[in-house]
Amino acid sequence: MTTSPAIEFCNVTMRYRLPDRRIPTLKEWAIQRLTAKLRYNDFLALQDVTFTADGGETLGIIGANGAGKSTLLRVAAGILAPSAGEAVVRGRVAPIIELGTGFDPELSGRENIFFNGALLGRSRAEMRRRFDEIVEFSALANFIDMPLRTYSTGMVARLAFSVATTVDADIYLLDEVLSVGDESFGMRCQERIERFRRDGGTILLVSHNLPTVERLCRQALWLHEGRVMARGPAPEVVGQYHAGAFSPSFAGRFEGG
Amino acid sequence: MRNAAGLRPSVLEEARDVAAFSHLLANLVRRDLTVRYKRSVLGFFWTMLNPLLLMIILSVVFSTVFRFAVKHFEVYFLSAYLGWTFFAQTTTGAMSSLAWNGALMKRVRVPKVIFAFSTVLSGLANLGLSCVPLFAIMFIVGAPLTPALLFLPVSFLILAVFVFGVSLGMSAAAVYFDDVAQMYGVALMGLMYLTPIFYPIEIIPQKYLWLIRLNPLVYLFELARAPIYKGCMPSLHDVVISAACAVVAMVVGTTVFRRLAPGFYRHL
Numbered sequence A: 001m002t003t004s005p006a007i008e009f010c011n012v013t014m015r016y017r018l019p020d021r022r023i024p025t026l027k028e029w030a031i032q033r034l035t036a037k038l039r040y041n042d043f044l045a046l047q048d049v050t051f052t053a054d055g056g057e058t059l060g061i062i063g064a065n066g067a068g069k070s071t072l073l074r075v076a077a078g079i080l081a082p083s084a085g086e087a088v089v090r091g092r093v094a095p096i097i098e099l100g101t102g103f104d105p106e107l108s109g110r111e112n113i114f115f116n117g118a119l120l121g122r123s124r125a126e127m128r129r130r131f132d133e134i135v136e137f138s139a140l141a142n143f144i145d146m147p148l149r150t151y152s153t154g155m156v157a158r159l160a161f162s163v164a165t166t167v168d169a170d171i172y173l174l175d176e177v178l179s180v181g182d183e184s185f186g187m188r189c190q191e192r193i194e195r196f197r198r199d200g201g202t203i204l205l206v207s208h209n210l211p212t213v214e215r216l217c218r219q220a221l222w223l224h225e226g227r228v229m230a231r232g233p234a235p236e237v238v239g240q241y242h243a244g245a246f247s248p249s250f251a252g253r254f255e256g257g
Numbered sequence B: 001m002r003n004a005a006g007l008r009p010s011v012l013e014e015a016r017d018v019a020a021f022s023h024l025l026a027n028l029v030r031r032d033l034t035v036r037y038k039r040s041v042l043g044f045f046w047t048m049l050n051p052l053l054l055m056i057i058l059s060v061v062f063s064t065v066f067r068f069a070v071k072h073f074e075v076y077f078l079s080a081y082l083g084w085t086f087f088a089q090t091t092t093g094a095m096s097s098l099a100w101n102g103a104l105m106k107r108v109r110v111p112k113v114i115f116a117f118s119t120v121l122s123g124l125a126n127l128g129l130s131c132v133p134l135f136a137i138m139f140i141v142g143a144p145l146t147p148a149l150l151f152l153p154v155s156f157l158i159l160a161v162f163v164f165g166v167s168l169g170m171s172a173a174a175v176y177f178d179d180v181a182q183m184y185g186v187a188l189m190g191l192m193y194l195t196p197i198f199y200p201i202e203i204i205p206q207k208y209l210w211l212i213r214l215n216p217l218v219y220l221f222e223l224a225r226a227p228i229y230k231g232c233m234p235s236l237h238d239v240v241i242s243a244a245c246a247v248v249a250m251v252v253g254t255t256v257f258r259r260l261a262p263g264f265y266r267h268l
Ligand SMILES: Nc1ncnc2c1ncn2[C@@H]1O[C@H](COP(=O)(O)OP(=O)(O)OP(=O)(O)O)[C@@H](O)[C@H]1O
Pocket: A016, A017, A018, A043, A045, A063, A064, A065, A066, A067, A068, A069, A070, A071, A072, B265, B266
């Protein structure tokens, strides 16, 4: 039996193109343009990234700051279009890239739930159906009609996580979000992720917390300066990352490659 | 979902994408309207009162100070001023809406045109609502309310298409450059004086008339002024020119937006 993988990256390159200095105004741009002094620096946040994640797989993505992990998730979510290559994602995606985005502090928790669902492309009917479950999971029932500005940071994150993980989805893109909220909520998040996995959901999990990656993911992928360094069983990849990233000889090893 | 280099969705696919996010669209429009109507002191009544107060002030200023010989000056003025308010508020609103929602577009995949679109829709709702005090004023001053008013929805729809096109182009440009919004504000002020809103077109000297005729708003506003003020259907000539301007604005606006949108990440 062959099924197509849920996520398929094929030679994905993401080039951030930045002018060599910031050109804030149209006037300045016109001057630069006329005097032909405008230069761009290209920065490759992802280079030739190829991998697949099967349906039901939880793939950990590790790497140093700036390695391109969040960029990879953004390409998978369709937020950024790759500069070269192709990413195919089969199924409904719930990008949980930064919690609490799109929340309006003036609106109540209830209104924010609907607004956030809308941002994820979910219909009003679906949100109505899921509303009670979202409130229950967030354990914020007593605050749900208060404006969001009266919430603590952790409470906002809890609400956001509840919305993002309660809508129907086949694929979660989790960027460093398992550490939100207090301990009891953290446990419930883990449970929820477990349940999603048992139900056959696919997860790309970005985390700097290597024990978490080893615990949750059978497979892992190590990104370094936009390239895939290793892909395989999580303990091995984490081991390689440890051995490689923290050894002094590493910096030179991949230069010019 | 296929996300590939150089794969730009067609205009049709983008339209379908907006339709798929109709819940978001409804939310954005509702948020716009509640911010406007719920949170101001007089709320809804203010929207009704605002044109009334403005009319009193302006009719005193213009009909006694400038002495334009225009019958029912209030109605003459408001028939174009409502459209102007819609145009000016929506285009500037679309610019700030796209900029404000920049952080959002980096974290969730939403159709980027949805922000301009929702601004146009809520502007259109405001325009419709402001017709209520307009009709009241017409009734009070004894200006005739004729069946030609039934043409107004068409007038406003053509204007809305034009406004949507301008909003798309300007909002995309404003993401790239900080000074676009300021320059646009100045341009708007100039444009207002170049549009016969509070003065009759007859006061323009013959030799400058061509300049006024280059202004698409003249034709677009005439579509509303004819039924409201003159009590007749707009001329076919004006309808055709207006519709053509609206189509051109849409094509240019969409093209600019689609070209600039992939680079938004650099600026937001
Ligand atoms: N909008 C942008 N414009 C230009 N460069 C960017 C942009 N966003 C990210 N980059 C660059 O791309 C590289 C990868 O960034 P990314 O956010 O994917 O890193 P990351 O692996 O998620 O890092 P972290 O562990 O700190 O979250 C960084 O070097 C960053 O400078």
